[in-house]
Amino acid sequence: MSWLSGPFLLAATILVMEGFAYVLHRFVMHSKWGWAWHESHHREREGWFERNDLYAVVFALPSILLIWGGLNGGWGDWATWVGAGVAVYGVIYFGFHDVIVHGRLPHRIVPRSTYFKRIVQAHKLHHAVESRDGAVSYGFLYAPRVEVLKQALKASAEARVRAAKGASTAHSSERV
Ligand SMILES: [Zn+2]
Ligand SMILES: [Zn+2]
Known part of the structure; x- marks a missing residue:
């Protein structure tokens, strides 16, 4: 070698x-x-x-x-x-x-560089979700821009709300 x-x-x-x-x-x-x-x-x-x-x-x-x-x-x-x-x-x-x-x-x-701040914030956004599904930013040393992650987090939260509503209407119609 x-x-x-x-x-x-x-x-x-x-x-x-x-x-x-x-x-x-x-x-x-x-x-x-x-x-x-x-x-x-x-x-x-x-x-x-x-x-x-x-x-x-x-x-x-x-x-x-x-x-x-x-x-x-x-x-x-x-x-x-x-x-x-x-x-x-x-x-x-x-x-x-x-x-x-x-x-x-x-x-x-204290993270000061743009890169350092970005990866720290990205991992904090990963922890914004405590459940198994719906999390964003799975990487550690590489992360997309924070605005992109926030957008993805919002979309996944909305999707989960829709899914929960769908499940509850399905549930209530079952009972009827
Ligand atoms: Zn962690
Ligand atoms: Zn995780």
């Missing part, structure tokens, strides 16, 4: 992990099965840990395995770099999501 391909693999892994986290958050964590762990993150936390933290434990495993395989298992340097990329993403994710947005550790960081 050339000296450049290691850092390149690390950076590429961080980008791929953001895409992977988006897909997982949207289609697994907010699905029937994934919600059992993720729901705790959309509720008020009691104590420092929440069941949703189990996802972080699960994702630490492939990272540890890849680093171990690269260093001791003869898998090649690529495994170490990819494993390190997963770990670095985990650290960035924890710093941004758990510390800065959710304040799980004390800090004095």
